[in-house]
Amino acid sequence: MLLLAIDAGATKTVLRIATPSGDVLAESRGGPANIATSVEQAAKSMEGALRSAIQTAGLTEDMLHNGEVKWIAAAGAAGAEVGGRPEKLKALFPYLTIFDVRTDAYTSCLGAHGGADGAIVAIGTGSVGYAICGDRNHRVGGWGFPQSDEGGGARIGLAAVRHMLAASDGRIRESDLSVAVRHYLQELGLDPMTWSVGASATDFAALAPVVLRTAKNGCGAAARLLESAGKDIAGLLDALLKKDGFSEMKVVFTGGLATELLPWCPQAVRDKGVLCQGTSLDGAMKVAMQRACLT
Amino acid sequence: MLLLAIDAGATKTVLRIATPSGDVLAESRGGPANIATSVEQAAKSMEGALRSAIQTAGLTEDMLHNGEVKWIAAAGAAGAEVGGRPEKLKALFPYLTIFDVRTDAYTSCLGAHGGADGAIVAIGTGSVGYAICGDRNHRVGGWGFPQSDEGGGARIGLAAVRHMLAASDGRIRESDLSVAVRHYLQELGLDPMTWSVGASATDFAALAPVVLRTAKNGCGAAARLLESAGKDIAGLLDALLKKDGFSEMKVVFTGGLATELLPWCPQAVRDKGVLCQGTSLDGAMKVAMQRACLT
Known part of the structure; x- marks a missing residue:
């Protein structure tokens, strides 16, 4: 099992791969990813960042698809409050076992307080x-x-x-x-x-x-x-x-x-x-x- | 000599052909023509309207180019205050002997007061x-x-x-x-x-x-x-x-x-x-x- 966190912002994407215990394996950046503006553009930015992080982590792209690794992913995405957009985005990442898409306001708030209220x-x-x-x-x-x-x-x-x-x-x-x-x-x-x-x-x-x-x-x-x-x-x-x-x-x-x-x-x-x-x-x-x- | 007046608006074009004494020969309509947005689109809308008016007036398209008629044209165009746009528009109508491009605010004001201040x-x-x-x-x-x-x-x-x-x-x-x-x-x-x-x-x-x-x-x-x-x-x-x-x-x-x-x-x-x-x-x-x- 590997964890995947994505900060999908209007101007850039930041992505992190970590072990279940929280050890960071890689971080990478990608293009703009506002899912209110374009889900396709956002997915492209995220995939680019994901490929780059996989390389940095010493993994192979096969491991996204071959079932060897269970990917538990979460994104805080700009524009996720627009109806239907999170579902559209998830559908473009069928190889992620779990893909939890929230608004970037939610993930920012959670991050700012270290997970506390x-x-x-x-x-x-x-x-x-x-x-x-x-x-x-x-x-x-x-x-x-x-x-x-x-x-x-x-x-x-x-x-x-x-x-x-x-x-x-x-x-x-x-x-x-x-x-x-x-x-x-x-x-x-x-x-x-x-x-x-x-x-x-x-x-x-x-x-x-x-x-x-x-x-x-x-x-x-x-x-x-x-x-x-x-x-x-x-x-x-x-x-x-x-x-x-x-x-x-x-x-x-x-x-x-x-x-x-x-x-x-x-x-x-x-x-x-x-x-x-x-x-x-x-x-x-x-x-x-x-x-x-x-x- | 024939006169050509054009109201080039953001949502539509209205065009009129008249004799030098002011008798209207034809009026026609065309698409949007905001020259701040797109000079090319505006020119397309104006040309479409011009062809249609020429037909209504019983003229032929040859008469735009063959020198038989002197065309004195003026347009009040949305977006004409953007630097260089009137010149760009004029360049797309080389067959008009005179083509005076003003802002639609100017022509509206002139029209509203019947030409008076x-x-x-x-x-x-x-x-x-x-x-x-x-x-x-x-x-x-x-x-x-x-x-x-x-x-x-x-x-x-x-x-x-x-x-x-x-x-x-x-x-x-x-x-x-x-x-x-x-x-x-x-x-x-x-x-x-x-x-x-x-x-x-x-x-x-x-x-x-x-x-x-x-x-x-x-x-x-x-x-x-x-x-x-x-x-x-x-x-x-x-x-x-x-x-x-x-x-x-x-x-x-x-x-x-x-x-x-x-x-x-x-x-x-x-x-x-x-x-x-x-x-x-x-x-x-x-x-x-x-x-x-x-x-």
Whole structure:
């Protein structure tokens, strides 16, 4: 029996093979694997990473199919909340004895608290609040951009572009922020007025560092924008902990923007935070181990 | 000499052939023609419409190329503000003696005021403010969704989805609006929480009628959302008329959502409105006529 843990993210895949006792045999990386966007693309990324890990571990590809090894796998996958997608993904891996597909919010939360109960608020390109309490779990936000992902980098970048466009139009006054966003785009050789037509969440999120820098340099408009994002994060957390039995949970702030955005969140939000114990991949490995124990 | 006017819109093309004195010989329709999205697709839609109009007018396709007829053409094209696109489009129509490509905002404004100076605020899926004063013109907003198009149908639909998602998460209270949006999507067999992942501006705009209906039935949340859209329209108009020499302009409200949204705009906005005299196609024909007179 071997354990397989997969962190299937929107920008990359990370995969780990371990023994039932938890000894890591290999880790590898693969391409994007958001199963809401494309199950086929995600499967391709995962298979690429799996082949590479098998090689690193000194195993052969035969051992995936010949029944010699029982594969107990678990994935935390971006987009797994979209109906039917986990089932579609599982069907593409018939050689895995068990393949447990969860949302990456679930595995991140499990990993962050070392398998114990707790809550996370992830702040990266998007945002999501997630909490696990025994066999109950609860999620707030993270419904995608631009409709949700409040407080995430893409929403911050979108607000910055709106501010710059309104200033260019003369609808509001120019600020250090409007000037900084315009210059940033111009220096990349882009037209600030039309650049954002068809821009992706990732494109908008690239402007978040510009906002953070401008706010640190004393721009009131940038500071207000970040405080508004901080209030959005507080709103996520409040709704998350309001649920029965969840109010005393410890909270881990994860994601690439968490450290930078937390100073702009209300004090009550910051007071809740504890240190992170592990990643979404660690969480997926915990799921695989649980499944292995039940087998 | 023959005149050719083209209204090249994001969803359809309308084309008219007329004599230099303005007698219409034929009108026809074609596919989508947003030159920001695809110049090639736009050219294909225009050529299809042109062939059909030539047939209706009793002309032959030879007459496009053999030099027998001088073609003076003008288009008001969606996306013409994107650098280099008008030039690219013109290059695909070498047989037109003159081909003047303007933004559809310009031709709409010219058409709306029968060729006289004036302003328009277009409120449809998107929104834009535009004004012409002699040889000066001024534009506010209309920089695309979700970053601009304030007060347009897609922005109203986006705000409605955000409201529904926040209510579903327990971040805010349920309202008649959150319930109506959820039911609307469920009745279409869609999952309200994940439907908007990858939804287009047109998809979001389909929710605007739900907001308008719910507001008319007395929902405060829907009313506040529309009042906020109305304030956005007021902001466009203020910035438009703030420019030197533009303050006393007459304003035409155009677009599929104008009539429904105007009651939610501040009184000062409504007081500015005058009746529309013509379409973007009429405006394009005026450009073609002006060019013909100068030839």
